[in-house]
Amino acid sequence: MTVIATENLSKRFPRVTALDGLTLDIGPGVTGLVGANGAGKSTLIKILLGLSPASEGSASVLGLDVAAGSDTAATIRERVGYMPEHDCLPPDVSATEFVVHMARMSGLPATAARERTADTLRHVGLYEERYRPIGGYSTGMKQRVKLAQALVHDPQLVFLDEPTNGLDPVGRDDMLGLIRRVHADFGISVLVTSHLLGELERTCDHVVVIDGGRLLRSSSTSDFTQSTATLAVEVTDTGAHPDGTATLRKALAGAGLEITADGRLLYVQAEGDDTYDVVRDAVAGLGLGLVRMEQRRHRIAEIFRDDDTLPASNQAGTQASTPTTASTSATTPATDPAGSPHAL
Amino acid sequence: MPSDAPATGSPGSTGSTGSTGDSGTTAATDVIHDIGYRHYDGPRLGRGYARRSLFTQSLRAAYGLGRSAKSKVPPALLFGIMCLVALILVAVAIGTGMDELPLEYTDYAIYLQPVIFLFIAAQAPVSVSRDLRFRTVPLYFSRPVERLDYVSAKYAAMASALFVLTATPLLILYVGALLAKLDFTDQTKGFAQGLVSAALLSLLFAGIGLAIAALTPRRGFGVAAVIAAFTVPFGAVSALQGIAWEQDNLGAIGWFALFSPIGLIDNVQSTFLGATPATASPEPVDPSTAAGTAALLVALALAAGCFLFLLRRYRKAGL
Structure with missing residues (x-):
């Protein structure tokens, strides 16, 4: 089954080409979308949500063509969730009130909206604090609220745009674990973007690497990182x-x-x-x-070294940052308990 | 994280408890049961329902309902003033046994215009600036809600909030007038005219207020700009009308009124709704029918223009 498919998808702005002939076929599971800033990740999500028309090519989400008209687009948006990269929470309402409102905006009746909100907030790990105004939350808690509003209407697919942004290493691990559960326990497919390659190899079943709006590589994580x-x-x-x-x-x-x-x-x-x-x-x-x-293990980052010749025609400015991200990812904590850093 | 569950595509795995996160599931004898993730298979009511929900939520929010105690104060205060004045007028009318109300229904909004200005200036930014400032707008547009739904719900909510503000005191006046056994036909006609005028005012003011508030994500700027948009033209038009009176150019007075929001309402109700014009001249000067018709057209065009502007504004803010 195909969850997301794009065919020769291009998006051109007057000065920038954000996507350049991207052809993808993404199945169920957790899929990582990796690329440097400006590689076209957010543009792709916008097109998949039906919020921005593609310049060329076609895309479908859950088997529905994103360009098939406003009714189809509404159906798609009813079945997918979206967690934006940026802050999107009003500080003066509680997490409960906010998520209930967002559930109703997805079409859930009032009672169902309240029940689903309580369930979802518990699943993302917000308990007593959910009755307090969001303004007083830590970054980690805010990220959980953002995730909760994307899941509250029980979508079949969620787009998570940089969900680990701004989190400390522990918060980042918690979020990655949560993302893993979204698929493993909730049965919801996930498209998660990140510019930190190391993060995704532990979380995703499948990784798609794009750069300068082109597909660099798409394969399952086990292919990338033979242990x-x-x-x-x-x-x-x-x-x-x-x-x-x-x-x-x-x-x-x-x-x-x-x-x-x-x-x-x-x-x-x-x-x-x-x-x-x-x-x-x-x-x-x-x-x-x-x-x-x-x-x-072998790092996803290394594929950039393998494929040096391939993306030589990249759009300006994006490739410079990939070596940096590769080295950043080296702080991945060990899975062995004895491996946690401690001085003797 | 150890990959504990290999990509099971099966959505119904409700019995499985996650190995992470949920406290209480690991203690074997604990009574807390993790019922796991439950899927939602109830109805999804779609765009129309979402639009109505957004309308209700925004209308309630305009009066501070469902928001903090602090944000209930300004709207409650202004609404209280609007009603209190009407109650006093009714009390006076009944107490002194007048044979008509101390003022016409259509005059009410004109006399209390500062209160209406303050209300729209305080509440329009609440309605639209918050979503822009905290970048909540993309969360709406990633749902079945579309731009047209969002803008029309917000617009209708603000217009309804203003209508509640301007029509409630008229209702108080009307009920009071009937209690005072004033002429039923006269009062009903006056009340109906007042309601029509209040509806037009609500539509126009909501549009202007929201359009200006949507320009800036900063609430403070929004409040100041909305107040300025209503009071500055009013002051300027009043001055011009005064000059026109001095120069005995009475025809110009009605035309000048086209340049201020409250002047438009005044012109329309003076021409079509039997109101006494509230021009800035020692004596009321009726606008010509042409000026009245023009005022009606300008008011409707302005309201429509504000609506279209809001639609455009949210095209950019979409994601």
Whole structure:
């Protein structure tokens, strides 16, 4: 089943080409839409919501043509949810009042709107605070309200535009977990945009990379990130071991592990769960501080390096930021409990 | 996050509890049951319903209903003044045994125009600026609500709020007049004329107020600009009418009135609704029929123009 399909979709503004012959076929599940700022992500969502006509080509959402007229567009918008990138919440009403109002704007009768609001706010993790004015919420709570208003009418598909924007690492993980649940537990397909590539490899079933309005690559996340189970380890120096990294490397090599170094980072080939213990014991034995130990897989970012030749004709200005985002994504926390950064 | 549930496309998995988030589900003997996600399969009532809901919500909001206690004060105060004056007039009429009300129904809005100005200036920005300022507008347009629905609901709500403000005191006057056993036919006719005038005023003022308020997302600017849009033309027109009177150019007085919102209403009701003109001259000067007709056309065109302007305004604010 196809949830979103576009065929040679183009959008030209007087000075900028936002989308350039984009052909996509997206199935159910969580799909990440990756691209630098200005790559055309938001433009694509606008077209899919039927709010902005395409210059060329066609697009369909849930099997309905977005350009088929206002009735079809209304049907599409009844069945999809949208969480914008920017702030969109009035500060002087409570989350409950606001989400109830938005549910009614989606056509839900008053009673159903209230019930669905209570359910949805609980699912996104807002409890007592939902009766307080939104103005006093933290960024993380506001993002949850934004997500709740996109889900309150039980859509079949949600568009989440940069849902992790402005969140701290913990809030970001919570939001990514929530997005995963939207599909896994709620059965709602998700199109989530981000310019942080690393985020999506943990959350999405499928990743679409666009740049300069063109499709760079579209494939499932497992294709992108064959799990080779590499551990990244970083340690501090101590008085006894002025070069902690080198010392540890020697110690681990002595324990029979395969190691490559990248500056202060050591990449250890993990043979199994034992490897974590070996590394931990080695670090503790040497009395070094363990800055980080995290699972490392091939990054989606690397496809930019693979495909250097392909998008050479990109629109100006967008490609410069991709190496930066790639390195930003390296702060992905480890999935192993022992991997959380702690100093000894 | 461990990928605990492999992409099950099955929407009905209500029994599954998420491994994250919901506190209380992990404690085995706890009595809190997570009933999981429930799908909604009730009716979806579509655009018409959404438009009516938005209308009701905006109309209530214009009187501070469903909003904070603080935002109830200004509309309640202004509404109270409008009604209080009518009650006093009725009391005077009954108490002193007058054989007619101290003023005509059509005069009421003219005498109390500052109150109406303040109401539209305070409430038009509330109605439209908040959605623009907090960028809530895209949330509407990503739903079945369309621009036309949004603008017509907002416009109708503001016009209705003004009509409630201007027609309620007329109703008080009318009921009072009947209690005082004034002539039924006269009073009913006057009341009906007053209502027509109030309806036209509500339509025109709501349009002007909303159009100006929609220009700026800042509420403070909106309030000031709306007040200026009503009072500055009124002052200017009054001055011109005074000069015209001095120069004995009585025909011009009615035409000058076309340049102020309240002047338009005055011209229309003086020409068609049997009102006494409230021109800025020592004695009332009836506008010519041509000036009255022109005023009606200008008022309707202005209201329509404001509506179209709002439609245009929200094309940009869409996403």
